[in-house]
Amino acid sequence: MKERIERLKKLTYIPQNEIAWLIEQAELSVKQQGIIEENKRQQDITVHQFRQAQKDIQHLSGQSSRYKQALEKIITNLNFAITVAQNELEGDVK
Template sequence: MNEKIERLKSLTYIPQKEIGWLIEQAELAVKQKAIIEENKLQQDITVKQFRQAQQDIRRLSGESSRYKKVLQQTIKNLQFVITTAKNELEGENS
């Protein structure tokens, strides 16, 4: 694209007004293409970050569920130990 712009700049048989317009349009197209490419790159990065966040959420949800189950089992075990200790104390006091 840049080569075409330079070639148009060197032409002398096209009226200056038209060549100026062509050059402006070509330069604008190059700038727009760069912006589009940058936006595409940013979009790809955002999609990757979003997918990573989804994976993290799933992993953390799973960990939370496992911790909850372990905590519930620990509470049951403690309740059993407390009940057993109470029974032993009541047996000793009788």
């Protein structure tokens, strides 16, 4: 292709079939540019979605950690309440 373009540059008269080939190549180039731009747009969307998913995962991980801590406190308080209740029952039994 490069050789053909160089040969055409040297001509003073360009035959019709060569002009048709040049037009075809130009149209192909425009289509390829459109495809490249669409792929870039899709890539940008994918990157944005990935970053948003990372943020969501970090947020949910933080929430999970807070829920776990709260649950551990509840369990500790329940264990304490059970121990107190057992002590009171043992005191009533004696």
